[in-house]
Structure formats: C-alpha cells, structure tokens
Amino acid sequence: MSRQSVARAHQKIQELSWEPMYHQPVSQYGTDYTFRKAQKKDPLKQVLRSYFPMQEEKDHRVYGASDGAIRGNMFRQVQERWLEWQKLFLSIIPLPEISAARAMPLLFRNVPNPELHNGQAIQMIDEVRHSTIQQNLKRLYMNNYIDPAGFNSSLRNFQNDYCGTIGRQFAEGFITGDAITAASIYLTIVAETAFTNTLFVAMPAEAAANGDYLLPTVFHSVQSDESRHISNGYATLLMALADEGNHQLLERDLRYAWWNNHRVVDAAIGTFIEYGTKDRRKDRESYAEMWRRWIYDDYYRSYLVPLEKYGLVIPHDLIEEAWNQIWNKGYVHEVAQFFATGWLANYWRIDPMTDKDFEWFEYKYPGWYDRYGKWWENYNRLSTPNGHHPIVAEDVDYQYPHRCWTCMVPCLVREDMVMAQVDGQWRTYCHEACRWTDAEAFRPTFQGRNTPNMGQLIGAREWETLYHGWNWADVVKDMGFVRDDGRTMVAQPHLHLDDPKKMWTLDHLRRMGPLQSPNVLLNQMTDEERAAFHASYVRGGPAGRFARSE
Amino acid sequence: MTTATERSVPKPVFTDAEAGAKEFPDSSARRFNYYVPQKRKQTHYEDVTVEVQPDPRHYLAQGWLYGFADGRGGYPLEWTALKAWGSNRPVPSRSPGSGGQGYEWPAHGWHEFRDPNEEWELSLYRYNANVVRQVNANVDAAKQAKAFEQWNPNWVRFVQQHVGAWMHVDHGLGLYLFANANRRGPTNMHNTAMAVNSMHLIRAAQDLALYQLTLDEEIEGFFGAAHLETWNSDPSWQGVREVAERLTAIDDWAEAVFAANIVFQPLVGELFRSQLVMQAAPRNGDFVTPTIVGAEEFDFSERDLRYTAAMFDLLANDREFAEHNNRILNGWLANWVGLTMPAARALQPLWSQPDSKPIRFEDALDRVKSRFAGIVEDLGLELPKELDR
Numbered sequence: 015m016s017r018q019s020v021a022r023a024h025q026k027i028q029e030l031s032w033e034p035m036y037h038q039p040v041s042q043y044g045t046d047y048t049f050r051k052a053q054k055k056d057p058l059k060q061v062l063r064s065y066f067p068m069q070e071e072k073d074h075r076v077y078g079a080s081d082g083a084i085r086g087n088m089f090r091q092v093q094e095r096w097l098e099w100q101k102l103f104l105s106i107i108p109l110p111e112i113s114a115a116r117a118m119p120l121l122f123r124n125v126p127n128p129e130l131h132n133g134q135a136i137q138m139i140d141e142v143r144h145s146t147i148q149q150n151l152k153r154l155y156m157n158n159y160i161d162p163a164g165f166n167s168s169l170r171n172f173q174n175d176y177c178g179t180i181g182r183q184f185a186e187g188f189i190t191g192d193a194i195t196a197a198s199i200y201l202t203i204v205a206e207t208a209f210t211n212t213l214f215v216a217m218p219a220e221a222a223a224n225g226d227y228l229l230p231t232v233f234h235s236v237q238s239d240e241s242r243h244i245s246n247g248y249a250t251l252l253m254a255l256a257d258e259g260n261h262q263l264l265e266r267d268l269r270y271a272w273w274n275n276h277r278v279v280d281a282a283i284g285t286f287i288e289y290g291t292k293d294r295r296k297d298r299e300s301y302a303e304m305w306r307r308w309i310y311d312d313y314y315r316s317y318l319v320p321l322e323k324y325g326l327v328i329p330h331d332l333i334e335e336a337w338n339q340i341w342n343k344g345y346v347h348e349v350a351q352f353f354a355t356g357w358l359a360n361y362w363r364i365d366p367m368t369d370k371d372f373e374w375f376e377y378k379y380p381g382w383y384d385r386y387g388k389w390w391e392n393y394n395r396l397s398t399p400n401g402h403h404p405i406v407a408e409d410v411d412y413q414y415p416h417r418c419w420t421c422m423v424p425c426l427v428r429e430d431m432v433m434a435q436v437d438g439q440w441r442t443y444c445h446e447a448c449r450w451t452d453a454e455a456f457r458p459t460f461q462g463r464n465t466p467n468m469g470q471l472i473g474a475r476e477w478e479t480l481y482h483g484w485n486w487a488d489v490v491k492d493m494g495f496v497r498d499d500g501r502t503m504v505a506q507p508h509l510h511l512d513d514p515k516k517m518w519t520l521d522h523l524r525r526m527g528p529l530q531s532p533n534v535l536l537n538q539m540t541d542e543e544r545a546a547f548h549a550s551y552v553r554g555g556p557a558g559r560f561a562r563s564e
Numbered sequence: 565m566t567t568a569t570e571r572s573v574p575k576p577v578f579t580d581a582e583a584g585a586k587e588f589p590d591s592s593a594r595r596f597n598y599y600v601p602q603k604r605k606q607t608h609y610e611d612v613t614v615e616v617q618p619d620p621r622h623y624l625a626q627g628w629l630y631g632f633a634d635g636r637g638g639y640p641l642e643w644t645a646l647k648a649w650g651s652n653r654p655v656p657s658r659s660p661g662s663g664g665q666g667y668e669w670p671a672h673g674w675h676e677f678r679d680p681n682e683e684w685e686l687s688l689y690r691y692n693a694n695v696v697r698q699v700n701a702n703v704d705a706a707k708q709a710k711a712f713e714q715w716n717p718n719w720v721r722f723v724q725q726h727v728g729a730w731m732h733v734d735h736g737l738g739l740y741l742f743a744n745a746n747r748r749g750p751t752n753m754h755n756t757a758m759a760v761n762s763m764h765l766i767r768a769a770q771d772l773a774l775y776q777l778t779l780d781e782e783i784e785g786f787f788g789a790a791h792l793e794t795w796n797s798d799p800s801w802q803g804v805r806e807v808a809e810r811l812t813a814i815d816d817w818a819e820a821v822f823a824a825n826i827v828f829q830p831l832v833g834e835l836f837r838s839q840l841v842m843q844a845a846p847r848n849g850d851f852v853t854p855t856i857v858g859a860e861e862f863d864f865s866e867r868d869l870r871y872t873a874a875m876f877d878l879l880a881n882d883r884e885f886a887e888h889n890n891r892i893l894n895g896w897l898a899n900w901v902g903l904t905m906p907a908a909r910a911l912q913p914l915w916s917q918p919d920s921k922p923i924r925f926e927d928a929l930d931r932v933k934s935r936f937a938g939i940v941e942d943l944g945l946e947l948p949k950e951l952d953r
Binding site: 032035036061089118167168466 | 572574576577578579580581582583584585586588589590591592593594595596597598599608611612613614615616617618623624625626627628629630631632633635637638658659660661662663664665669684685686688689690692693695696697699700731732735736738739740743744745746747748752755756759760762763766767769770771773774776777788789791792795796805806809810812813814815
C-alpha cells in the first residue's frame, strides 16, 4: 500500500470503535493513574492487511536462515562457552515475551483511547510471535548443538532455578499490580524502550562473533517489532503526563522500573556478553561501552531527558548510579562470579576464564585482575573433581552473599547492602533503591497518597530458604538438574564432555556440608549479632572477599 | 606502496559443537522432557507452547513473585467458575527447608488442553497473510471486472449499512472479549488460542472496513460511514449490539468464550454471515462480498469453533468436575441462548431489504438452530428451551 493509502486505511479503521450504549466492558485491572486531559492519537497506524504479510515475510527470512544454519553445519563453529549461556537466556525470555502479550488487556479499560487499543492488540500478537519463535530457536539448539542437556529440560529448570526467578521479574512485572505501572511504565517505557537494545541488538551481535548467526536472525526480527511497541508506550506516557496528578506516580514508577531493569537485565545480559564470549579483540565493545551507547546515550539522553519539559521527573541519580555500579563497582563481574560460584545449582556449563580472557578484562576494565583474577584462577583449578568440593564450599575467600529481597540478585556490591525489618521479617537489599521499592513503592500508600491499586511483592523470594539444611546432592536432584544416567549433573564448571572423570556427579555433592539460607540465619540472630554481621558484610568485597579485620 | 590494515573481525573457529560429535550422558536426549504430549509424539506446536506460562502447582518452586493489590499473582484458577481435575488441590506451601517440589506434571487438568489448530506464530501469520492476500485479490479482481456496477441500489444500501454494521461486532469482541481473555486463561495453550481468535476477529473487522473504503471509491453514492448510523440506532441491530456489549462485560473468561463461540457466533454470526449475506449477495449481482464475509466464516467454523469445542469438551468430560462443569455450562447455555435469540430475531427485517430475497428468515433461523443443536449435542450439554422462544 502507498503511504497515502496507509493513512486513509488507518483513518477508516478508526470507525470500528464504538462507545458502549448498554454495557461497559468488564473492568478487571485497576490503576491509580487518571487520563482526563489526554490527547488521543495512535502513532502506529498499522493495519492488519499489511501487517500479516509483513510478518510472514519476516518469518520466511528467519526460517530460511534456520534451514541454512543446519545445512551449513553452523554448530561446527559455535562456541560452546556462548551457547551454554543460551540455556539460561532462552529458558527465561519466552515468558517475558508472552507476558507482554498478556499485559496488553491491562491497558484497554485504563487508557481511554480506542485508537491506541488497535496498536496494543497488534503488540499482543507480536509478543505471541516472539515467545514462540524463541521457543522454536531453543528447540533447534536442542536438536543440533552438541549438548542438549539444559535445553531439553529448559522450562522446568527455569521455573525452579534461582537465576530463572531473577529473570521472571522481567515478566511478572508486566502483568500484575497497577495496570499502568506494569503494562506501560515497566514494560514499554523502560523494559522495551531501554533494555531491549542490549537484549536484542547488543547480545545477538556477540552471538554472531561466537559463530551463532541464528540468535541475531531471530532477535533482530523480534527487535524490528519493538519499535512499534515503543510507540505504544510513548503515546501512553504522553497521555499520562497530561494529568498533573500522575506526575508523582510516574516518578515512583520510573524509579522502580529503571532500577529493577538495571538490576535484572544488566546482571544477565552483562554476564552473557562479557563472560560468554570467546571474542577477545581489544576493539570489540565491552558491555559497559555498549551500555553507555545504547542505554545512556540513546535511551537516557535522547529519549528520557527531552520528556523532562513535559513534567516527567527523571531519576537522574539512579541512572548515574546504575552506570556507577557497572563501571566503578563491577556489578556485571560480581554477578558473573556469583553465577559461577553457584554453578552446581544451575543447568548449564560455565567455562573457566583463560589468560586471554584475563588480558581482555584488564584492558577493558583496568584493575579487573586484582579484584577477580585470583578467584577465576581458583575456579579453573577447582573445575574438575579431584578430591575437593565445588568452589562454593572451598576456601577461596568468597563470602556467600545474602539475597536482595526485591530484585533477588544477591547483595554483591557488599558496601551497598541495606538491611531492614519489613512485614515482620529481617530482609537484605542489594541497594537502598531496592529497599525503597519494597518498603515504600509497592505499598497501598505512597508519600501520604492512597495507591490502592499498587501491586505487592510476593512469593518465596529467597531460593536458598527452600533448601535450608539440605544436602547439595538432594537440592540438585530435587530441582531435576541431572542427566539421563541419573547421577551426572547437567551443570559443569568446564566444557569437557568426553571424559567421564571430569564430570561432576551427585556423589561428589553428597560429601558437601548442608546448604544454609543466609536469610534464615539472619533472622535467627540477636539484634547485636545482626548489627555486627551487617557492619562486617558491608566492609567485604570486592569479588566477595570477607571483610578484613580492623 | 600502501599497506592495508587488517580489519578487526571475529575469526571463525572450528569447534565441532554439533549434535553427535561426542557421546556422554544426555548426548542423545533431544526432546523437551518436562511435559507429556497429548498423543504419542511431541508436536512442534506443543514444543513451542506448553509450559511457557508457569504453574506454581508443579514446577514454579518459588511461586509467583508479583501480585495484584489483593496479593494474587499469575493466573488464578478462580478466574473462571469451571474446574479441571486437580483444581482444588492447594498450591504447595513453601517454608525454610520445604524444598521446591510440586505435584507431578500436569498438576491439574487444565494443562491437558491442546489447540487442535496447533496455532503458534508460524501458523497464524501464514494463515492470516493468506487470507488478506486472497481478500485483496478478490477485491482487485472485482474492481477490474467492474463488478460493482452490477449492484442494484438496494444492495448497495444493504452493504453500506448492514454488512458495514457487522464490523463493529467483530472489533468489539476481538478486542474486549478475546484479547482481554488472553490474560486470564490458566495455561499458555488457552491464552494463545484466544489471542489468535482475537486477531481473526480484529482482522475480519478491518477487512470489512477497508472493503467499505474501496466501495467508497468504486461506487458513486456509496456512503462509507452509513454503518455508524445503522450500528448506533437501527432497531434491527440494537439487539445484536446489546448482546455484543453484554458479552464484553462478562468477568469469567471461560463464560465469555463459551457465550461468544458456542452461542452467539452460531446463532447470530452464522445467521447473518452464512444465511443472509452469503445467500443474498449472488442473487443481487454481488460475488465479492461473500468472499470477504466467507473468510471470516471460515475463521470461525473451521478454527475458532474447533478450539473452543475442544476446550469445553475436555471440561464437560473432566474426570473430577464433569458434573460441576456441566451444571455451569448448561446454566450459561440457557442464559446466553435466552439473551441471544431475541437479538437474532430482531435481525429479521434485514431479510426483506435486498431486491432479490435470500431464503426465508425462519428457514435461515432453523438452519442455525439445527447447527447449534449439533454443537451442543457434541458437547453433551442440554439444548435449552430458550432456543424456541
């Protein structure tokens, strides 16, 4: 269709909506936002007559490339280090995608703009596309990559693994609580507009550098839909800004959504890109450099800051703090180290770092070796069973961290750990912003204002607590992270598949001491013990080191 | 002489990381092992759909993490009055040392539903792209053949008013019933099927709207906005509109889908599309409109009704709650047939408007009632007496 006919067609389909005369559509999701003065425009101007063939054409390209990858033996050139991390990523991501589809109805009754509902419905089916096309990619990896373990059990593993639980926020945050907070601010304004850049553009580029051109094929196709979703979010945000009463809520939600996305997405994608790659060219961008470009410049400076003139209060401090965490406090390195510490509770294999990796990290992050080098040397030394325990139970000067109650990433930047008694329980938080999210933002009142529609943080939020006092072998068995011989673990802290002696089994874990939940222990302490513990914890690190005595 | 600097690009490396290169535990375990297929072999559809939406009753060890203001998270089973076996078992409670085990997969009978259309992204885009291509081709062919010149004025009026009015039904149900329901079903298979149903209806609505745009250009005196007046105030349409709006007001997602696809579509949708428009059009020189309306009819009869019947058949024959479900389904049936039949009957004046008449209204109604009775019988439900009012 010509541009003019698209405009006419779009104008025509506006005649489809009607104001109910007899019954109002059911209202099932609440919001504390109001839309009294909103302008009503649909920026998308997408009609299904052109949409379906367009998506079909995109599918042809994706599936053609998939066939080509198999025929061309792509997996002879794929780096195992890289694809192992895809076991985690591709177990997580179909849920956020389908949750985004489920989120769209939250907006129908709350955003009084029938024009926009058309765009939201298209986003809904886009997200169905993304979820199933990503499941299909995982299926292809399972069928064609050397080690199917972890892919084959993906959706069970993801649901009971602590990394999966962290990632799940990036899905459940879209579909519950205040409808606008969830489906608009958290999903479209922050997750899609800011963080899909690193998820769906930066990470696939790294995949290609590791011999995998299917991930970019699928995810760039996905990303080409995201621009429409970003338009949906932008239109809703402008509508929300028109009512001054919303400004306080927008400020709250941007702070929460920004910080949570940073904590969750930077943890995962930063680790995949920095520790999952074999491409150590000095001129390839580090995750920090990508973040600076995609998130700081493109999102923060080009997208968010211009909205300030409309009254949007931008969390400048938290954006600078996120950068501070990544650049000065080693957030991504701390997370990768923790994932590797807990390799035995996962369902993928984590390759040790080599001298070449060390050199690259030192070049990109000066001072990296002094902080993390020794630990990774220990990881390498302890990677195959030889009478010792997995690294988590060996003395490598690593204090097992407390979980952040809010973002569920552990409190890895030790100096930032905050402790508070909330809802009758002592909780630890990785940062003051996460304490604020739990104790102040997700509450039925906010700064004296009633916010009856705000959601709640629920669930058994500390994985370790479920297994407090359990033997590690029973933990891994309970989660099902065992291969088909009934004893060899899915996870391994190395990539050797051909020597059974190098593979860790449940028998090795049986000899370890019991798993202890840091939070259970914390709540058993007296007030004095807890204060002393906190004082010591925040003096620990970097790289998880215990606090040195005064 | 100048020397070219080597470009910095990643180098291909032979890794031999393809399937079968080595043998080790799990090296040949190449199927998703967390669900049991409906038939002997796992299908592609099942692989990309099953278990994407988690369930705290089996694998979701830490439970839902975000809740609404009332503390409920995820996809509460209580969002419908219907029950599948196992629904009454509590969500496993978690505490220090509880472990993460839930019930064996599947924790309850809702997980047994499979969309017989096996819809996922590849199938839905192929299908709908084919439909819009065919619809476009039909309209283009008609334009080239000057087909619209054969239409008599009464038929032009009929299409602009009444065929046009139907697009509102499609749009309203597509968005506010089916798209809305995609947030509320207990499994990914339910919600995906309902999302696809939603797109069928929204596409059909747009097909009709854009068809009207073409007619505006092709037929002198065609008033493309006439459908608005008809939908807003034509007495023949107010019954349909009232029921359509009432359908979007249903809180229970399963009742909404049941009422729309088991009752309203067969008794009103097929009455209007198959028994009126598609019958009357050829006799009035119109071979195009039936192809557009027929595409929507095919969506419903061959796809949307098929998954709906499979969904409710499972519940009507549930091993634990069949009686409970049948009681509720029969109640819904009686209620919605009672509401729908007057709306169907109110459409009767439309049958006399074309110059060349279609089959009699009563005959048309008998046909859809007979078809409806077959659907109800297949589900093992009781034909409500409200059908004969």
